[in-house]
Every structure is written in structure tokens, then in C-alpha cells.
Amino acid sequence: MASCPRGHESGTLDYCDVCGTLMGGAAAPPAAAPAVPPPASAEPATATPPAAPPDVRTCPVCGTPQPGRFCEEDGYDFLLAPPVNPPSAPPADAPASPPAGPAAQRWTVAVHPDPAYFEVVKAMGGEDAAAMAFPRFAAERRFVLTGEQMVIGRRSQSRGINPDIDLVGPPEDPGVSHLHALLVARQDGWAVVDLDSANGTFLNDPSSNPIDPNVQVPIKGGDKIYLGAWTVLTVHAS
Template sequence: MASCPKGHESGTLDYCDVCGARMGDGTASPAAASAVPPPLPATPAAVAPSAAAPDARVCPVCGTTQTGRFCEEDGYDFLLSPPVADPARASSAASTPSTTEPTPSETAPSEPAPSEPAPSGSTPPRWTVTVHPDSAYFEVVRAMGGEDASAMAFPQFAPERRFELTGQQMVIGRRSRSRGINPDIDLAGPPEDPGVSHVHALLVAQEDGWAVVDLESANGTYLNDPSSNPIDPNVPVPVNDGDTIYLGAWTALTIHAP
């Protein structure tokens, strides 16, 4: 360690860290040392705004970033994801006639393509759902009470119906001609279940199966145990082979995996 003119051992080389004298100069004092301004703190670098999440969805109608189920600008339903046509592209394609003449190479006969194996004709099995009345569920609904509970009657005859799950989503509900509602799994009667909403629930395709989503129905949607709480609306809940979805007053939908 260095020594100041007064004989103190100092860990610094400019001013003595004991008496404040300038190293090599005995005229400085602690007051002089304290007059030296401390170094300014480093200015933090400006933080660049984070880019939008790569998986953030935008509305296909207006381009607004999704913040909930419905677009804040035009009401587009991200959960149902209805297809949106591109009118500009369609009108451009319709108004632009094709004027390209075929080249000789295009009109000349080409070499035969290698033969491909013919399809077997059989389609892979798909998930299905069976719709049927459930008397035990009906008794649970009646036990819950309500002003119309005593007037309800379990149907004497209700045929079992089976639907194949195709595409990316299947709407469950009751058709309404006046409102233009035509669900994929139509639970309209006879017999008519009064507790089923016109747009009640949704089956959504997943990577390894399907999930059920309640679409804020009036009477809720139950999975496997109708005496428990209904599933939360607008939240996909995975379903497995043999699971049963309960809705309305007596309607049950049993899931069948391939």
C-alpha cells in the first residue's frame, strides 16, 4: 500500500483515505478531499419496446391484436374463427382475364408421371358423439328447482342420434330459421329439450383429440358429473373416449374415440 506525506497507509493513490491529503502533497486536507465531486451514476440504457409476441393473433377483418374472445373493433369471434373472405383479392381475380398463351413446352406432350398407388377407398375412423336422453340427469335438473322444473317431463321416446366429428370445430345447439342459426350438432326436436340454447357449446379439435367449450349458455354445460359445477364458459376442456357432456334438461352427449 502507498503512504501519504503524513505517514498514513492509503489504499488509494490520489488522496489518502485516512486524512484526505493529496498523495505526495501534504497540503491537502480532508475538506479538500471531500470537495471532489463523486462520480456520476451511469445512465441506464433505454429499454427498447418489446416486440409483439410471435404467437399473438390478430383480427382477420381489421388487423387488431386479440385481447379477448371478441375483437374490440368489429366483434370478430376468435373462438369460433369464422372464415373471412378477401373481397379485394376476389374482385381483382374476377376482373383480370387471363391472357397468358401456352408455350410450346406447355402444349407438348409430357412424359407420363410415375404411377402412384391407388387409394384404398377406406377413410380413417373419426371421433363421434352419441346424443341420447338421460333420465338420471333429468332428475338432477329437477332437483335443482327453478320455476319451470315442475312443468318439465322426461320424453317417452327420443331416438339416439350419432354425429361424426369433422373439421376444426362443431357447434352444438338448436337451429333457428329466424336467427339463421344452423349448428353442426343440431339438438332440435322432436322431442324439444327446452334447456338447450340455440348456440350452446362447441367441440374444438385439439392435437390429440377434442375439447368442449361452453358458449355462455343459459343453463350451463357439465362434463361427466351433472351434480357438480358447470364448466367455465369460453374455456376449452379436453374430452376423452367415454366422456359424457350434459346440457339442457335431459340431453347427454357421449364421446367415442376411434
């Protein structure tokens, strides 16, 4: 029998079977390799919508490129909303330049009933023309054109409609739609857009055809916008 370094008689030659000490001349077992942590799982890639070209407007709600007036994903109305991608501001040290377009002038519209237009509407023989009566008195109202656009119509609490140029009255023109028309600021002035109203929007000549809906028609100082049964908006640019 072999003796371990501590003097015990051991029946085994690698480790003492009494105290477990390594026997003299036995090779030490190799050290265990350090455990390698498993690689961290990669984060799943999230799909991103394709980027739109820089000159294409995108929906501010979902980021979808604009295909037309309404967003195909959430129905956002680009016509009734300010531009989604406004031009970038000039550098702080850029020299100041004089305002151009509508900012260089003060644009207003004067709203009042027009008896001659009322007679034209009655002559057209609409469904309710015979029952309508021209208002005996209606004070002129003036609205200053500001911002990117101004909606013309009649407010409705139940539908949440609050037009910028509110023609609810009194007297109230029954031929004006709640969302009738839109005045849009342009680089060279303003334009009027009919919002597919029930009775149409006429420019300067109420006996002619109404303007096409959802199309910008440029206006200038002195132009008259006819809508409803007797309402006319006279454009002033000073």
C-alpha cells in the same frame, strides 16, 4: 441611316424597321431556356396498421391483433371461428408423416335423453322443472366430429343460427341454448367449451358444478357431456 442585308433603309440598328431582318453586326438574342416541367407531386403516404408479431392472431376482417375473444374493432368472434393464422404447409418433397391428434382417430358423439340426468335437473328445482316431462321416445343420434370446431345448440332461422350438432328435436329439449357449447379440435384430441349458456354444461357428473364458460376443457373417449333438461352427449374415440 443604316441598310439591312435586304437593302432597306432602317432607322434602327438591331432589326430592320421595314422587314424585321437582323441588321448586320447585331448580336442575336440568347435562346430561351427550355421549360422545365414541375416535379410530379408525390403520392400521399397511406397509414398502415402496425404489424402484429408472428405468433399473434389477427382479425381476418380488419387485421387488428387479437386482444381477447372478440375483436375490438368489428366484434369478430375468434372462439367461434377457425384459426386466423394456420400453420404453413410442409414442402412438397417433405416425407409424409402419420396423422397426429384427433386426425388419427374417428371421434363421434351419440346424443340421447338420460332419465337419471332429468331427475337431477328436476331436483334442482328450476323455474320450469315442474312443468317438464321426460320424452317417451327419442331415437339416438350420432354426429361425426370433423374440422376445427363444431357448435352444439338449436337452430334458429330468425337469428341465423345453424349449429353443427343441432338438437332442435323432436323431442326438443327446452333447456338447450341456441348457442350452447362448442367442441374444439386439439393436437391431442378434442375439448368442450361452454358458450355462456343459460343452464350450463356438465362433464361426466351432472350433480357437480358446470364447467366454466369460454374455457376449453379436454375430453376423451367415454366422457359424457350433459346439457339442457335431459340431453347427454357420449363421446366415442375409435
